[in-house]
Amino acid sequence: MSELQQRIRKKSLHQRIMSAEDTIPFFKNGMDLGWSGFTPVGYPKVVPEALADYVEKNNLQGKMRFNLFIGASIGAEIEDRWASLSMTDKRWPYQTGNVVQKQVNNGGVRMGDKHLSLYAQDLAYGFYTKERGGGFDLGLIEASGITEDGSIILGGSIGCATEVIQHSDRLIIEINTAIPSFEGLHDIVMTERPPYKKPYLISRVDDRIGSPYVPCDPDKIIAIVESKKPDRGRALSAPDAVSEQIAAHIIDFFQFEVKAGRLPKNLLPLQSGVGNIANAVVGGLVQGPFSNVQVWTEVIQDTMLDFFDSGKLDFASSTSLSLSEGGFQRLYDNWDFYTGKVVLRPMQISNNPEPIRRLGVIAMNTPVEFDIYGHANSTLVGGTRMINGIGGSGDFLRNAYLSIMHTPSTRPSKTDANGITCVVPMVPHVDHTEHDLDVLVTEQGLADLRGLCPRERAQQIISKCVHPEYKPIMQEYYERAQRECFEQNVGHEPHMLFKVFKMQQSLAEKGTMKIPNWD
């Protein structure tokens, strides 16, 4: 028996094995497709490529368009290929790739983003495909195996694969034989519709409340295709000085909170977003004073393996292993060690307010920018240009025990090394409100906003977080706005509304947000 056949324990399904090319006739223009995949691991690879080849070869650009509902990002090689062939119409809820981003921002792709836990749930409720009565025409799932009864053994991510399997009319399964079977790593709970929802009885990060398999009606599986393409993974550059300074502020803050009795000695379960600052924070914890730490998050990055190796991290719950190629190799080489300390959950559970609040997660995420009153922009540069999507940041930040956002205080523009300040008077797009965030951090310092009124918050943020080159500009804004608003008794949150985006205008016209004054 081939490796592929061994992975498909339900023998009757062996007759559905076919080549990627053989699946092409299942796809019709305009279909709603659900895919597995998350940050970018566990997404289908060979069937989407075969379909792209077919469209290209037959000049079907613009005539084979699809609505894609996926957990989060997939590999840019597929995302951009599909976009460049005009194959992507709707795209929810997150994307990475230059071509697709350009189309999202010029009207070519209809993208939407929503808090991941809500998105997954709303997929199950049929809200995104109302016209067809909910669900998907076709689901594309990468799996590492199929059980005796046809249930699906997923791979290195879950995302919303559960909802896709449950609500697709028909399924194409890619069995990836280049990765080991991930059997046993998943804790699968399906999304029920109210009034039939049940409590998610997770009181510790390592509690299991489901099954290792996604239940699946085998009659829905119309094709099984072998894939030998491992996840390309995501490598991170080494932390820079700015990221390390931010991480140091955060670890100092944790120590202060432990001393004050507001955090246990082993902290509370940590969530950290994607990217280099998150990586530096985990790197700092590897060196840091805390033991028996736990993680409740949506992505496990490479440094988390170092954290396990250090003996300081006890357990991690996630919806995805977002490792580099080398990281996956480390995982496979020490399978029992790592997998004994990890569980993967559907993103509807990993990102659900219920366990996040109960466990008291400490959430840490990077925005594009935040403002002096504590609102943050995570998605739209200049208020209009989509980068990737909101992802799970709102799920975690809204429900965390402590909500922390961290960013460098400035970024370079084309002509000025500090041409963009990441702390502004008013963010031009709000993803997280002043009612959601507790702590803001830049390399300059940390502002603890808990219990402060907006004006106290503003002074704290300007004093602690703003880059020295922007401090006078921001201080002048705040004082003048306060003066003008108090005069009219309209100054709970003082602003000069009709000048509020003057720094953004300066960036557009002069290449820097440094303005001479607020006149």
Place this chain on the structure above:
Amino acid sequence: MSELQQRIRKKSLHQRIMSAEDTIPFFKNGMDLGWSGFTPVGYPKVVPEALADYVEKNNLQGKMRFNLFIGASIGAEIEDRWASLSMTDKRWPYQTGNVVQKQVNNGGVRMGDKHLSLYAQDLAYGFYTKERGGGFDLGLIEASGITEDGSIILGGSIGCATEVIQHSDRLIIEINTAIPSFEGLHDIVMTERPPYKKPYLISRVDDRIGSPYVPCDPDKIIAIVESKKPDRGRALSAPDAVSEQIAAHIIDFFQFEVKAGRLPKNLLPLQSGVGNIANAVVGGLVQGPFSNVQVWTEVIQDTMLDFFDSGKLDFASSTSLSLSEGGFQRLYDNWDFYTGKVVLRPMQISNNPEPIRRLGVIAMNTPVEFDIYGHANSTLVGGTRMINGIGGSGDFLRNAYLSIMHTPSTRPSKTDANGITCVVPMVPHVDHTEHDLDVLVTEQGLADLRGLCPRERAQQIISKCVHPEYKPIMQEYYERAQRECFEQNVGHEPHMLFKVFKMQQSLAEKGTMKIPNWD
């Protein structure tokens, strides 16, 4: 035994009975005070009044200032009296009253607002009074009785009285003998700190998971004062044509969703905010086609009694009975009928994401305004002037099965009956983001935003919700913003950022938001 003594079943506490005036020495300038009270029911009345009298008589204005942490609003007669005597320094998380509002907006009062469920929880975590290590110097609680072991029987609201009782160093209890004992109406669960939090096992609106009493160390009770002041309640004006039109759109929408199979025949538990539109919606349901309806909300208003009377409402869970004087009389006159169908919960539970998501609540709230991409402003007029506070709107809207916001399409300015449009290009303050809201309604129509990308949302909102006098202005904004942004590949959510508040500027300068063009 007096009525008061009968209400205090723990006899040893009778010796703590004193007059309101006798409690004055317990108050020191700068204290952190926790109070009971919610929308404005169940707040302490005689002690705050006695303290105000004392301050006034002794010219202590500005020398007796306090930080007030309360569930939500209290009676304006107390709130404004305290503010006018400069007795209010910090004030969380919601207020009503002309005097206090003016001070919130001119720097006199340091107000902060946060989602009510988080606020209550964070009180218990000690986040708002970090300087003193958490908790309150003194708690002021209105109760309807005290049990044999000193536990507290609250009155017509709970709010955060549970957290205040748990975390106050000392307590003053006002026993209100003008109201009946509310014994048995409450389902009390205390807020534990992670990692010791437990699941809230509520799967039906009428599930009880706690005790009827708030546990209390009797040694903390330093004074018991009799109050004979009934809650003044909140009367609502009869619904106007605009509110009724909005209600009609919503009931049509419910019927459509039932037909589509996305809602059960008896709907899902309803939350409706405070005010006249909410009242009209409930009024519409009283006449409407749905039976066996349930309510999961934070305030029960008068029309909810009509809803019970109609036989169509089975059960209601709330944290407060926000009835008028006449409404309370109806309640008292038919006590067994109504109280058999009602439970009051701490606002940390009534507003908690866990039961809201599990039950699949349908949330309906009124904002100040919303924008064409689906962000809503609930708190700050013109982006700077606080009205009341965010209240529980974010708790419900973020976690609901369906998130609905409703507002008249316009409001009058001083010189123009439609001088203010409640649908704008960009709200000047965001309390609820595009990632949170499903449905927006004005008397003009209903926009179902589920599954739409931002640009589709904009067209839907402009077509369905905008007042005819503003439609050309908004349509021009959207089309021009799209054209300009697409040219630069920055148009996921098209805006003309440097003109975006032009309508607000016109209102400030010319008294109307009607502008001739966007040049």
